[in-house]
Amino acid sequence: VRVRLDVSGRVQGVGFRPTVHRLAESMSLGGWVRNTAEGATIEVEGLQAGRFRDVLLSELPGQAQVDHIRTFQLSPQGQDVFRIETSLEEGHPTTLITPDLATCSDCLSELFDPQDRRYRYPFLNCTQCGPRFSILKKLPYDRHNTSMTDFVMCPECQIEYDDPRDRRFHAQPNACGVCGPQLDLPLEQAVATLKDGQLVALKGLGGFHLLADATNPKAVSRLRSVKARPTKPLAVMVASLRRAHELCRLNSLEAQALSSAQAPILLTKPRPDSPLRDLVAPNSPHFGIMLAYTPLHHLLLHDLDRPLVVTSANFKDDPLPIDRPPEGMADMVLSHNRPIVRAVDDSIAWVLADQVRLLRCGRGYAPLALTSPSEPTDGRTILAAGGHQKSSTACHHQGRTLVGAHLGELESLGAVTNFSQRADELCRLYQVSPEIVVADHHPDYASSRWAEDYGPTKAWHHHAHLASCLLDNEVDEPVLGCIWDGSGLGPDLTIWGGEFLAGDRREVRRVHHWTPYPLYGGEVAVREPRRVALALLDHLGCNFPLPFSPLERDNLRRLQSPLTSSTGRLFDGLSSLLGLCQKAEFEGQGAMFLEFLACPNEQESYRGDDWPVAFEQILKDLENQVPNQRISARFHNWLVEVIVMVAQRTGLRKVALSGGCFQNRRLTEHAWGRLRQEGFEVLLHRRLPPNDGGLSAGQAMIACV
Ligand SMILES: [Zn+2]
Ligand SMILES: [Zn+2]
Numbered sequence: 197v198r199v200r201l202d203v204s205g206r207v208q209g210v211g212f213r214p215t216v217h218r219l220a221e222s223m224s225l226g227g228w229v230r231n232t233a234e235g236a237t238i239e240v241e242g243l244q245a246g247r248f249r250d251v252l253l254s255e256l257p258g259q260a261q262v263d264h265i266r267t268f269q270l271s272p273q274g275q276d277v278f279r280i281e282t283s284l285e286e287g288h289p290t291t292l293i294t295p296d297l298a299t300c301s302d303c304l305s306e307l308f309d310p311q312d313r314r315y316r317y318p319f320l321n322c323t324q325c326g327p328r329f330s331i332l333k334k335l336p337y338d339r340h341n342t343s344m345t346d347f348v349m350c351p352e353c354q355i356e357y358d359d360p361r362d363r364r365f366h367a368q369p370n371a372c373g374v375c376g377p378q379l380d381l382p383l384e385q386a387v388a389t390l391k392d393g394q395l396v397a398l399k400g401l402g403g404f405h406l407l408a409d410a411t412n413p414k415a416v417s418r419l420r421s422v423k424a425r426p427t428k429p430l431a432v433m434v435a436s437l438r439r440a441h442e443l444c445r446l447n448s449l450e451a452q453a454l455s456s457a458q459a460p461i462l463l464t465k466p467r468p469d470s471p472l473r474d475l476v477a478p479n480s481p482h483f484g485i486m487l488a489y490t491p492l493h494h495l496l497l498h499d500l501d502r503p504l505v506v507t508s509a510n511f512k513d514d515p516l517p518i519d520r521p522p523e524g525m526a527d528m529v530l531s532h533n534r535p536i537v538r539a540v541d542d543s544i545a546w547v548l549a550d551q552v553r554l555l556r557c558g559r560g561y562a563p564l565a566l567t568s569p570s571e572p573t574d575g576r577t578i579l580a581a582g583g584h585q586k587s588s589t590a591c592h593h594q595g596r597t598l599v600g601a602h603l604g605e606l607e608s609l610g611a612v613t614n615f616s617q618r619a620d621e622l623c624r625l626y627q628v629s630p631e632i633v634v635a636d637h638h639p640d641y642a643s644s645r646w647a648e649d650y651g652p653t654k655a656w657h658h659h660a661h662l663a664s665c666l667l668d669n670e671v672d673e674p675v676l677g678c679i680w681d682g683s684g685l686g687p688d689l690t691i692w693g694g695e696f697l698a699g700d701r702r703e704v705r706r707v708h709h710w711t712p713y714p715l716y717g718g719e720v721a722v723r724e725p726r727r728v729a730l731a732l733l734d735h736l737g738c739n740f741p742l743p744f745s746p747l748e749r750d751n752l753r754r755l756q757s758p759l760t761s762s763t764g765r766l767f768d769g770l771s772s773l774l775g776l777c778q779k780a781e782f783e784g785q786g787a788m789f790l791e792f793l794a795c796p797n798e799q800e801s802y803r804g805d806d807w808p809v810a811f812e813q814i815l816k817d818l819e820n821q822v823p824n825q826r827i828s829a830r831f832h833n834w835l836v837e838v839i840v841m842v843a844q845r846t847g848l849r850k851v852a853l854s855g856g857c858f859q860n861r862r863l864t865e866h867a868w869g870r871l872r873q874e875g876f877e878v879l880l881h882r883r884l885p886p887n888d889g890g891l892s893a894g895q896a897m898i899a900c901v
Contacts, residue, residue, distance in 0.1 A: 198227070198241040198270040201249055205263035206292035206565070207236045208337040209368060211323030213280050215257050217360040223248065226275035230282065231336050233289040241275050258324060259297060259457060263567075280360060288627055289335035290594060292565050293328070296401050296540060298459035298489035300325035302363060307491050308498070313352065317373045318383070318492040319534065325457065326369050329562060329601070330402045330540045335625055339368040343535040350375035369534075377534035379492075387499045389528045395419055397509045397526035401490050402540030402559050402601075403516035404509035406526055411502050416475045419505055422525055424512055428782050429477040431461045431484035431542070433506045435497035440485055443470050443503070453545055453552045458560030459489040460543035476505060481792045481861060486542065489559075492532075508541065513607040515614035516541050538618060540601045548861060548880070549868045555859060555885050557588065562601035563622055564883055566893065568592065569672035570701075570900060578899045579623055579630035579650075581643035582892035583657070583684075585783075586885065587615060589643075590892035591622035591630070592900065597667060598622045599884065599893050606642035616646050634899035636660070636891065638685040655898040657684025657891070658692050658855070663701040664894030665854040665886070669879040674700045676707070676848040678839050678867075681855035681887070682722065682764035682783055691715065693762030693855070696842045701897040708842045710766070710807050711735075712759035716752040725768035725786045726778040727752060732769045732811055740815065743778050763835070763857050766807055770814065770831055774824045784856065790828045791860050798829030801837050810834050836866045843876055852879040858886040 203212075208231050216229045216238055225242035240248045249267060256262065299307070303320050306312040314320045321327065327342075334341040349357060353372050356364040364370045371377060386396045393415040396407045406423065408415040410432050420426055434440050437455050444464045446454065454462050466473045466483035477483050486506070488494040497504065509521035518536040521529060544556035557564055578592035587603045600622050606612050623630050635647035637654045644652075655663075661684075662677035677697040686692035686706075696708035714731045721727040726742050730752060733740050744752070764787065771777040771786030776793070780786055802810040810831070817827050843851050851871050858864045864880065871878045884890035 197243065197245040198239065198272045199245045199248060200268040200270055201238040201240075201252075202234065202266040202268075203238065203262055203264075204235040204290065206259070206261035206294055208291050209294040209323075209328050210259040211257040211363075212236060212260050214323060214360050214363075214365045215255060215260075216252065217278060217280055219248070219251055219255060220278040223251065226277050228279050228281045230280070231291070231338070232283070233291065233336060235291040239270065240278075241272055259294065261292065263292075280366070283336050283338055290626060291336065293332060293335070293563050293625065294337065295458070295561055295563070296328050296330050296559050297325045297457040298487070298560065299491055299494060300457070303491065304494065307494060314372050316495060317376070318379060318490075318495055319369075319371050319377045319532070320491050321367060321369050321371070322364050323367045324363070326367070327401055327534075330536050330538060330559070331369060331534070332625070333537055337368060342368055343537050344369045344371070347371060347376055377532050380531045380533070381528075383495055383499065383530070386496065386528060386530045390415075390500055390504070393418075394527035395422065395525070397521035397529045398492070398496070399531040399536070400493065401536075402542075403518050403536060404521040405506050406509040406521070408505045409500070409502060410472055410476060410505045413475055416505055419507065423507060426781060427478055428785075429480045429482065429484060430505045430507055431486060432472060432476055432503045433486050433488060433493065433497065434503045435488055435494065437487065439503065440487065443467060443472060444483055444485055447547065449547045449550070449552060453547060454485070454487055456560075458543065459487055460545040460554070460560060461486045463544060463546040463555065472503065479789055479792050481788065482546070484544070513605045514610040515539055515604060538601070538621065539614070541604070546861070548864060551882060553880065553882050555887070556586070556602050556889060557599060557883070557885060558602045561883070562599070564599040566597045566599070566667055566883065567670065568595055568597055568667060568897065568900065569670050576631040577623065577628045578632045578634060578896045579620055580892040580895035580899065581619060581633065581635040581647040581652070582895065583636055583888035584638065584641040584643060586887050586889040587643055588889050588892045589619045589622070590896045591626065591628075592896040593623075593626055593628055597893050597896050602889055612642045612646075615642060619643075619646060632899050634895040636685070636895070653899050655895040656687055658686065658695045658697060659704050660891045660894035660898060661854040662697050662699070662704060662852055662894065663897040664884050664890035665852040665879055665881055666701055667893055667897050668881050668884045668890070669852070671850065671879060672700065673850070674698060674848060675850040675852050675879065676843055676846050677704070677852045677854060678842070679855045680763035680857035683719070683760060683762050686761075691758055691760035691762060693760060693764055694766070695761070696846075698846055698848060701894075702901050707846055708805070710761040710763070712761045713807075714757035715760045715765065716757050717755045718758055721765070722768075722783050723780050724778070725772035725780055728765045728769035729772035731757070732766075732807070736808055736811060736815075738815060740773065740818075742772065763855075767857070770828070773814065773818065774827060776824070784859070787857070787860060790831070791862050793825050794828040794832050794862055795825040796829075798826050798833065800826075800830050801833035802830055803834075805838050805841050832862050832866065835863060836870050839867050840870050840874055843871060844874065849875070850877045850879060854881060854886050854890070856887040
């Protein structure tokens with residue numbers, strides 16, 4: 197019997213062919229396997245060839261993902277040896293690109309084994325771990341198509357690479373201290389610099405990071421001043437899960453996510469006595485932590501023996517640097533000679549409603565491959581330009597939506613240049629040209645302006661959020677979408693952000709929204725919650741002491757001010773009324789303070805389905821000196837009750853929650869719980885972020901119509 201299997205999915209760069217080889221030998225089958233543009237093709241011949249497909253599927257390597265297998269019966273050729281053949285580079289590449297993977301346990305043991313030839317070699321890797329997307333220039337994923345192409349393997353590495361029984365068989369970035377990439381300075385120097393309380397810029401996997409000793413208040417405050425981030429939460433990297441447990445209260449799902457091959461920054465709860473909390477995440481409901489994910493990070497943390505603050509080595513709104521960090525940012529730069537092909541930021545994840553969910557899609561996850569519940573009738577390729585903040589692009593091709601890595605805010609020239617260079621990179625990797633380009637209706641988004649050259653299709657911001665949540669949940673039917681965020685242009689050309697949309701990716705109807713209120717001075721108000729508070733009070737005709745001079749007040753009221761129905765701004769307005777945040781360091785800071793403050797077991801809620809009614813009750817509470825903790829909790833509770841109320845009115849049984857406001861854990865968890873209690877099915881984001889990072893995928897779905 198001879199059988200051919202055409203396998204598509206994520207089967208390159210994950211140890212797929214060695215597994216096939218091992219299984220074929222163990223079943224005494226002859227034949228061959230090779231990578232193709234579509235994935236891999238296998239031919240097996242022998243008595244047990246008919247069983248091979250099932251055995252293979254039950255023994256796939258950890259990071260492999262098989263989407264589809266086509267099986268053909270062939271006539272036997274009398275082949276009794278099994279071999280691995282070289283790749284064919286014809287045809288359009290469609291195989292899934294593997295994300296960068298954190299150092300596996302086998303490699304980690306070698307790294308710290310003085311007897312091993314790779315003892316303390318900072319770039320060791322194997323078929324189960326190491327760089328992938330960040331070094332990929334071209335498909336298929338073979339060494340000469342990566343930035344490892346200039347490193348010639350030494351005889352020992354070559355033997356491993358060629359031996360199907362070796363765990364480095366065809367590990368494309370395979371390297372050792374003799375033949376592979378090297379650091380440009382001794383590691384000890386970086387360790388000493390950090391111990392000394394100074395800042396080190398480190399070339400990591402997907403770009404340069406700025407590091408500081410997380411236990412040294414002076415070092416952290418220097419990093420904050422260099423980055424102009426006086427209070428914004430920072431992430432901490434530790435050497436091991438055991439170290440993470442010392443700082444955070446982790447449940448088993450969180451521990452699993454942290455130590456996975458994706459190794460995201462996990463937003464979790466710090467231990468109440470954690471000494472680092474006030475330094476790295478003051479007044480934040482979350483604590484961002486990750487484990488070392490490359491051999492270089494493992495060595496550094498091992499030698500340093502303390503947690504590190506790790507943040508991108510860029511100035512505000514600039515892209516993550518891949519060639520060198522900005523001049524003067526760090527006291528020392530530790531670099532190496534393995535080129536980074538594209539910047540890949542760290543991913544951010546959290547465990548919510550019993551699942552690991554992404555808040556930023558980057559290293560370990562990007563490029564994300566989602567199967568669309570429906571396909572454009574003519575099979576055209578779509579390129580979606582995404583939003584303006586937390587931007588990302590997506591390519592829809594042959595029934596799959598591929599989402600690239602987080603590209604950040606498109607607020608600086610550097611970021612916009614980076615965006616235009618990388619917007620179509622997934623299309624380029626798959627050698628397809630976009631036939632439909634889709635962008636947000638907002639004319640001032642850098643992504644929309646970029647798309648102009650292509651005569652783009654347009655998608656409305658909040659519709660794209662809903663479509664993205666539907667794709668993420670593989671749902672293709674009308675639902676109620678509660679889409680709450682900071683701002684996005686609505687079809688009536690006001691700024692939306694507190695929307696209930698009933699419908700699907702084809703069309704939506706706005707079934708409920710907040711009464712619009714002015715945004716004094718436009719987008720500037722995003723950084724000044726006190727302006728929002730003033731606008732809300734003016735709308736209500738109320739007086740309340742706010743930190744403005746009478747002149748400032750009058751000037752603000754005279755400005756041309758767009759109307760908004762934003763939920764994000766309501767959070768800002770309340771944070772100003774409670775005296776928590778008058779000027780914000782970053783968007784969402786007011787909401788973060790409110791969430792941090794809200795007392796956990798408050799049962800009461802405000803009444804009504806619109807903000808003016810609720811804010812009148814809030815003002816009464818303030819007058820009665822109800823503590824801020826309770827007011828904040830009542831406000832959160834009220835928002836949840838509004839969702840339940842509107843859901844009950846519309847009669848749709850599925851409710852999708854999307855938009856940046858659902859990065860508020862309290863709001864999201866309570867809404868999830870209450871809606872389920874009332875018999876609704878709740879669609880939360882899983883792989884696509886609820887914030888604007890998910891817009892591109894949603895736009896692609898809308899353009900499918
Ligand atoms: Zn490994
Ligand atoms: Zn070598």
